Amino acid sequence: MTKLVILGAGNVATHLFRAFFAAENCVVVQVYNRSEKSLKAFSEKTSTTTSLKNLEEADIYLICAKDDAVEYLAQEIPYKNKLVAHTSGSLPLLDVSKNNGVFYPLQTFSKEVPVDFSEIPICLEASDENSLKLLQSLAKKISKKTYRISTEQRKALHLAAVFACNFTNHLYAIAEEICTENKVSFEILHALITETARKACLASPQGIQTGPAVRNDIKTIKRHLKQLENSNFKEIYTLLTESIQKKNATKL
Amino acid sequence: MTKLVILGAGNVATHLFRAFFAAENCVVVQVYNRSEKSLKAFSEKTSTTTSLKNLEEADIYLICAKDDAVEYLAQEIPYKNKLVAHTSGSLPLLDVSKNNGVFYPLQTFSKEVPVDFSEIPICLEASDENSLKLLQSLAKKISKKTYRISTEQRKALHLAAVFACNFTNHLYAIAEEICTENKVSFEILHALITETARKACLASPQGIQTGPAVRNDIKTIKRHLKQLENSNFKEIYTLLTESIQKKNATKL
Numbered sequence: 001m002t003k004l005v006i007l008g009a010g011n012v013a014t015h016l017f018r019a020f021f022a023a024e025n026c027v028v029v030q031v032y033n034r035s036e037k038s039l040k041a042f043s044e045k046t047s048t049t050t051s052l053k054n055l056e057e058a059d060i061y062l063i064c065a066k067d068d069a070v071e072y073l074a075q076e077i078p079y080k081n082k083l084v085a086h087t088s089g090s091l092p093l094l095d096v097s098k099n100n101g102v103f104y105p106l107q108t109f110s111k112e113v114p115v116d117f118s119e120i121p122i123c124l125e126a127s128d129e130n131s132l133k134l135l136q137s138l139a140k141k142i143s144k145k146t147y148r149i150s151t152e153q154r155k156a157l158h159l160a161a162v163f164a165c166n167f168t169n170h171l172y173a174i175a176e177e178i179c180t181e182n183k184v185s186f187e188i189l190h191a192l193i194t195e196t197a198r199k200a201c202l203a204s205p206q207g208i209q210t211g212p213a214v215r216n217d218i219k220t221i222k223r224h225l226k227q228l229e230n231s232n233f234k235e236i237y238t239l240l241t242e243s244i245q246k247k248n249a250t251k252l
Numbered sequence: 253m254t255k256l257v258i259l260g261a262g263n264v265a266t267h268l269f270r271a272f273f274a275a276e277n278c279v280v281v282q283v284y285n286r287s288e289k290s291l292k293a294f295s296e297k298t299s300t301t302t303s304l305k306n307l308e309e310a311d312i313y314l315i316c317a318k319d320d321a322v323e324y325l326a327q328e329i330p331y332k333n334k335l336v337a338h339t340s341g342s343l344p345l346l347d348v349s350k351n352n353g354v355f356y357p358l359q360t361f362s363k364e365v366p367v368d369f370s371e372i373p374i375c376l377e378a379s380d381e382n383s384l385k386l387l388q389s390l391a392k393k394i395s396k397k398t399y400r401i402s403t404e405q406r407k408a409l410h411l412a413a414v415f416a417c418n419f420t421n422h423l424y425a426i427a428e429e430i431c432t433e434n435k436v437s438f439e440i441l442h443a444l445i446t447e448t449a450r451k452a453c454l455a456s457p458q459g460i461q462t463g464p465a466v467r468n469d470i471k472t473i474k475r476h477l478k479q480l481e482n483s484n485f486k487e488i489y490t491l492l493t494e495s496i497q498k499k500n501a502t503k504l
Contacts, residue, residue, distance in 0.1 A: 067472070090472060107444055108462055113451060121440045147440060156434035157441070159476050160427035164441050165448045166463025167492045168420050173458040173499065175412035182408030188373045188399060189409070189416050190453040192359055196417045197449035199365060201442040206425040210360055211418025220319070220342060224411050232495050239491055240419045243484050247425060 002026040002138060005055060007073050008064035009038035011109035012087050016064060019117035019142040021045060026141050030056045052076040060085060060138060062103060067091055074100070083131050089158030092151045093127055101126035101135045104154055105143070108165050117142045123149040123157065174233055206247065213244035254278040254390060257307060259325050260316035261290035263361035264339050268316060269294060271369035271394040278393050282308045304328040312337060312390060314355060319343055326352070335383050341410030344403045345379055353378035353387045356406055357395070360417050369394045375401040375409065426485055458499065465496035 004020060006013050006028055013031065020028050031042040032049050039048040047056065055061075055078060063073050063086040070086045074094045077084060084094060085101040094100040102125040107115060122139040124146060126132035132148070139146040149157065172193060179186040199208055212220040221241055228234045256272060258265050258280055265283065272280050283294040284301050291300040299308065307313075307330060315325050315338040322338045326346045329336060336346060337353040346352040354377040359367060374391040376398060378384035384400070391398040401409065424445060431438040451460055464472040473493060480486045 090475065106440055108447055108451070110451065110460060110462075113454065115447065119443050121443055123440070145440075145443070147437075149436065149440075153434050153436045155479065156430055157436055159479050160430040160438075160441060161444055162463055162476060162489070163423045163430070164427040165444050166461070166465060166496070167488075168423050168445075168448055169452060169457050169461055169463075170465075170492055170496050170499070171415045171420050171423070172452040173456075173461065174495075175416035176457055178408055178412040178415070182405050184401065184405045184409055185399075186412075186456075188358055188375070188397075188401075189412060191371050191373055191397070192413055192417050193420075193449050193452055195360055195367065196420055197445050199360070199362065200421060200424040200445055202365065204425075204438075205421050205428055208362060209418070209421055209425065210362075211414055211421075213418065213422075223342065223407075224414060227407065227411050232498060236419075236491060236495060237414070239488060240422055243426075243488060244418070244422050246484060247422070 002060065002134075002141075003058040004028045004138075005030045005032065005058040005061050006064060007032045007061060009033035009042065010064060011111055012105065013064035014041065014111050015107075015109050015115055015117065016062065016087070016105070016142075017042060017045075018114075023141040026138065029058050053078065055079070057082075059083065060134065062087065071095055083134055085126075085131075085135060089161070090155055093125060098127050099131055101131045102151075102154065103135055103139065104149075106157060106161060118144050121145040121147055123147050123154055125149060125151060125154065174236070177230075178233075209244060209248060211244070213241040214248050216245065254312065254386075254393075255310040256280045256390075257282045257284065257310040257313050258316060259284045259313060261285035261294065262316060263363055264357065265316035266293065266363050267359075267361050267367055267369065268314065268339070268357070268394075269297075270366075273297060275393040278390065281310050305330065307331070309334075311335065312386065314339065323347055335386055337378075337383075337387060341413070342407055345377060350379050351383055353383045354403075354406065355387055355391065356401075358409060358413060370396050373397040373399055375399050375406055377401060377403060377406065426488070429482075430485075461496060461500060463496070465493040466500050468497065 017028055020026055028046050030047045033039050036050050042048050057079055061077050061084045063070050065073055067088050074084050083099050085103040087103055089104055104123040105120050107120045120143050122143050124135045126135055175189055176186045269280055272278055280298050282299045285291050288302050294300050309331055313329050313336045315322050317325055319340050326336050335351050337355040339355050341356050356375040357372050359372045372395050374395050376387045378387055428438045
């Protein structure tokens, strides 16, 4: 039975706690958070604390905190030779000599939206082989997809995720605004959004680019730019159209 | 039994043909295309022709051609008082006085990727109530989702779709390139892409924006810009970050 302490009570901590709670052969013995308020959601199911001095003994300390706080929290853990891992997409291994690692679930989490953790890739890195094995065994309790990833690769994934998730969601938000302004339901675009994502997971997105930019359909591009009143959206339309054309230059 | 002739043999024609072929109470009696080659895929299942003079008589002529060709094809149909509809997202009703309409399936089609047509929204518009009823009845044979949409609304949807589909796919392609350059599998991002799309269909994308831009996490933004070597991707990162910050100004 692997004993875990989770440090943090945000989105990642919440979803990891739920996943470990449902998993076999591991138990979250305690959740730490600086403020009491966010601990409420955990206190019915496990022990909680706002004091680092009161941390319980466990096999693994999982730090699910903001990047700035991770190193400090790691140093304050009052047990030596225990495995300490953080869940950040950008930070390197911890600044301690051994027994530390990274346990980075690559997903977008909102507290209120349940996720199927078994499909979430968990990117692992560790200071030594034993720590890696322990993290692998922990990851496999909740996910079918575990990857050994270097710090550099993880940083690249984190950056790529901004394009594939945060920026993509912003494009959805722009599409939503265009719909609202023209009194059509954004719901009509749902099937398109789902299918575009599905296709990107079946084939190389670069290979299946469609639309007026890649066809160099200048008439449509001009009409769309005329339609757009928001100068910011116009600029995005122009830049992304040019970028598609550059990236597909051999097809044009 | 509704008799249909399809004019065109591209992606939209191919998928509509498959859907009508599988549907009840309608039959595609003929597929027309200017060139013989693309008709091969249809010729085993229905009559085909490359000559507009040989078009068979039918209840509805469905023009699935490039925007530039639509008006010409409509004029060449040798039967009067038959319903003629096009499938374009951008064109207005046809330039004939009556019995014409629009049958616009809002989806991204690739010939080789099968789609479930029953979930695809079909946007309808017609010159008169009878034509609308006929198009509605036709649309319902293949889809659960039919919408009566004006030309202006359809143009807005077409523009919104460029953001939600074509531009989104380009962001996936950039993410893919970042992964490839750093020797990590793009597959690790699949779950994130799927989840981001799923969430956008559950809630307003504007309301669930995540990432360094909306958090105003300047450290991460600077580090990402430093990581990006491609000046084009740098520009896209900057513009989309600024746009997210403008659109969420009240949250920052």
